Amino acid sequence: ISGAVQGAGGDMQWCLSQAKGSLDDDVTEADIISTLEFNHTGELLATGDKGGRIVIFQQEIENKRQPQYRSEYNVYSTFQSHEPEFDYLKSLEIEEKINKIRWIPQKNAAHFLLSTNDKTIKLWKISERDKRPEGYNLKEEDGRYRDPSTVTSLRVPVFRPMDLMVEASPRKVFANAHTYHINSVSVNSDNETYLSADDLRINLWHLEITDRSFNIVDIKPANMEELTEVITAAEFHPHQCNTFVYSSSKGTIRMCDMRASALCDKHSKMFEEPEDPSNRSFFSEIISSISDVKFSHSGRYMMTRDYLSVKIWDLNMESKPVETYQVHEYLRSKLCSLYENDCIFDKFECCWNGNDSMVMTGSYNNFFRMFDRDHRWDVTLEASRENSKPFQVIKPRKVCAGGKRKKDEISVDSLDFNKKILHTAWHPQDSIIVVATTNNLYIFQDKMN
Amino acid sequence: AFPRLNPEKAEEAKLKARYPNLGHKPGGSDLLRKRLQKGQKYFDSGDYNMAKAKIKNKQLPTAAPEKTEITGDHIPTPQDLPQRKPSLVASKLAG
Numbered sequence: 001i002s003g004a005v006q007g008a009g010g011d012m013q014w015c016l017s018q019a020k021g022s023l024d025d026d027v028t029e030a031d032i033i034s035t036l037e038f039n040h041t042g043e044l045l046a047t048g049d050k051g052g053r054i055v056i057f058q059q060e061i062e063n064k065r066q067p068q069y070r071s072e073y074n075v076y077s078t079f080q081s082h083e084p085e086f087d088y089l090k091s092l093e094i095e096e097k098i099n100k101i102r103w104i105p106q107k108n109a110a111h112f113l114l115s116t117n118d119k120t121i122k123l124w125k126i127s128e129r130d131k132r133p134e135g136y137n138l139k140e141e142d143g144r145y146r147d148p149s150t151v152t153s154l155r156v157p158v159f160r161p162m163d164l165m166v167e168a169s170p171r172k173v174f175a176n177a178h179t180y181h182i183n184s185v186s187v188n189s190d191n192e193t194y195l196s197a198d199d200l201r202i203n204l205w206h207l208e209i210t211d212r213s214f215n216i217v218d219i220k221p222a223n224m225e226e227l228t229e230v231i232t233a234a235e236f237h238p239h240q241c242n243t244f245v246y247s248s249s250k251g252t253i254r255m256c257d258m259r260a261s262a263l264c265d266k267h268s269k270m271f272e273e274p275e276d277p278s279n280r281s282f283f284s285e286i287i288s289s290i291s292d293v294k295f296s297h298s299g300r301y302m303m304t305r306d307y308l309s310v311k312i313w314d315l316n317m318e319s320k321p322v323e324t325y326q327v328h329e330y331l332r333s334k335l336c337s338l339y340e341n342d343c344i345f346d347k348f349e350c351c352w353n354g355n356d357s358m359v360m361t362g363s364y365n366n367f368f369r370m371f372d373r374d375h376r377w378d379v380t381l382e383a384s385r386e387n388s389k390p391f392q393v394i395k396p397r398k399v400c401a402g403g404k405r406k407k408d409e410i411s412v413d414s415l416d417f418n419k420k421i422l423h424t425a426w427h428p429q430d431s432i433i434v435v436a437t438t439n440n441l442y443i444f445q446d447k448m449n
Numbered sequence: 450a451f452p453r454l455n456p457e458k459a460e461e462a463k464l465k466a467r468y469p470n471l472g473h474k475p476g477g478s479d480l481l482r483k484r485l486q487k488g489q490k491y492f493d494s495g496d497y498n499m500a501k502a503k504i505k506n507k508q509l510p511t512a513a514p515e516k517t518e519i520t521g522d523h524i525p526t527p528q529d530l531p532q533r534k535p536s537l538v539a540s541k542l543a544g
Binding site for chain 2: 330
């Protein structure tokens with residue numbers, strides 16, 4: 001299963017393997033999926049929601065009923081990660097919504113992950129228990145203590161198998177380090193430290209130490225009236241433990257080297273695509289705001305997502321991206337209404353496939369887009385139960401931007417902007433993808449492999 | 450370039466026609482500060498406690514049940530804040 005060779009995008013045939021979540025048209029707010037993340041092997045998939053809950057799914061490798069379908073994910077553990085809070089001092093409501101989940105690379109039998117809401121990061125340990133001790137001398141099996149005077153012989157307690165129990169326990173709570181809302185956490189390749197970023201600051205933590213963190217980026221101006229940009233995302237380089245990047249609401253990405261100084265306010269590289277000033281409009285800066293930044297697995301490239309496009313940057317070239325993919329260019333002539341209904345501020349994420357040959361991101365109407373970098377090929381697919389029968393190849397979709405609409409095409413004005421796919425994930429080794437609609441999870445796999 | 454040839458500029462013209470008072474720094478301070486203030490609720494514990502001290506025996510004025518926003522003379526009480534109860538219901542993804 002691991003190391004499956006992925007064919008060219010055009011050869012891929014995606015089938016719906018599983019769809020999870022409520023079928024209700026009425027969406028309960030707590031069920032809105034807010035984050036999605038595979039662990040490093042792809043065996044575990046974690047989801048976080050607006051209600052502060054985490055659900056972890058585990059891949060069943062041997063699917064005896066349908067041996068060719070290896071992507072069956074079933075619930076492994078579910079727990080309440082964060083609770084709502086009210087900060088009376090600042091008159092601030094702190095949402096329990098999980099903004100990000102990041103897995104720690106596995107070191108022993110237990111799994112560890114970091115989960116964060118707007119203000120607090122938590123380290124969770126997820127462990128299995130499949131045996132329990134039995135045969136105590138001083139305790140009955142139900143836990144009641146025995147009268148020692150009734151004990152006439154001694155026995156050695158033994159471990160006996162029991163039904164598998166998966167337990168999640170909070171091991172560390174990293175609190176009170178962020179004045180603004182946390183948008184990112186990223187585990188360092190040194191497996192000892194991690195960063196957390198809010199709108200104006202980035203902090204560096206040690207995974208074992210909760211009572212202090214180092215501030216490594218601070219872009220808060222002395223006078224808040226002078227505020228012109230905020231931090232939108234941050235990530236550590238996958239191999240270089242001294243390097244991280246952060247993106248801004250103005251469409252720039254700054255790369256910093258922690259060896260240069262304690263406070264990395266001076267970037268070592270700044271990635272920005274020059275803009276034609278004559279094309280500038282009221283919307284230019286808003287749609288240039290970067291909603292997600294992800295390094296490639298190789299560490300040679302990084303990908304950014306802004307409102308209308310996905311850009312691939314070569315880390316050795318700051319002047320412009322090496323590739324630009326249009327996600328939904330037809331929305332450029334709808335920006336006025338997208339500004340009025342706030343959709344222009346939607347934060348779409350993006351992801352790489354295991355060998356960095358393809359990238360994926362979401363759009364509206366429950367559509368999502370895939371781009372094959374090597375073959376200059378792209379496709380629009382839909383996450384929908386009505387339009388996909390299990391194990392059947394799903395049909396590509398097409399949006400008609402104007403002019404005569406062909407059969408099977410959908411016109412821009414018919415798109416449902418409440419059906420947003422903000423979160424997608426690609427299995428690190430296999431042709432399995434997960435797409436989150438508002439409150440449902442769709443798992444697709446490539447039929448060819 | 451003529452606005453109708455550039456879709457973005459055409460959309461900008463549409464927006465300015467609908468909201469003539471829209472500021473000229475769209476990505477600047479106002480928008481960003483609004484973003485940083487997400488979560489602000491209008492409850493001032495100082496006001497509340499001072500009002501309680503002054504009025505003593507009288508009931509504090511409370512908002513009519515239909516009112517969703519608390520403004521003006523009404524002193525918000527902790528009861529006026531939306532009750533934030535943690536989700537005790539399991540996620541439907543796990544169902």
